[in-house]
Amino acid sequence: MSSRIGCSKEVMNRVAWSPLEDQILIDYIKIHGEGKWANINKKTALKRSGKSCRLRWLNYLRPDIKRGNISLEEEDLIIRLHKLLGNRWSLIAGRLPGRTDNEIKNYWNTILSKKARGEHPKQPKDAKMIKKNDIKSSSPAETSGAIKTNTLNLSKIPDTQQPLKVAADAFLHPQSVHDNAKVEEQKSDEIQHAQNLVKEFNVGELLLSDDTSDSEFWKLCDQFENGTEEASHALGLGQYPLFSEEMLTTDWI
DNA sequence: AACTCGGTCAACCGCCCAAAA
């Protein structure tokens, strides 16, 4: 586990990328496509780690990157998504076409976190401020880029966790739980539990990425079971009705 | 003019996870 995408000390270089380096990387990707980042410094003159190349491409050189001021609409969305998802920057960025997780993370840390604390940050990105490595003009982003969030895959949940499986199913298919409950004269504890969950959190979908790891899922379930506020933020949308409606439109799921 | 300070953000680190070997 020692050599991680070629980030050895001799290659590491915490210096701004030069236009020439950018061009080498762009040319390489034009020919070979994205991926195989570790090969780049073997096949080119670029003395950058694979990780560094990947980051430079994803956060700066990609043609669909949107640069410049974050609009009020975007800001509002970031705030609401952060309430829902916490510091899951890549998921948040996935909702904002052309924006990168790094940009949103920086924006949050420098601007929005202060707003959230009731402070008054200065206006971001003073127009006069020239970024140290801003050699690339902003390119219009693809605003039609498909943004995808999958719902949780219940098949991930082992049978040994039946009570929670039912609870999670209740999130995903609340109506079916109600229907089942009607049919079943004698309700099991699990069904009762699930009904309580549905009643408590009026949610149509569990908005977790399909990539959500099992451990993350169970952590959320535990929090949910404990009825913590954090869990209701993460699992339930009722607390944010405006956002809830928006998120639950089919285009978004 | 020179220096300090705080804000911004690109770049890197360390950890994690999934796929491949």
Place this chain on the structure above:
DNA sequence: ATTTTGGGCGGTTGACCGAGT
């Protein structure tokens, strides 16, 4: 089944900038 590799993520660092003194 285990180890290695590649890639992704959130957190942190540090260079650079303008403003203030």
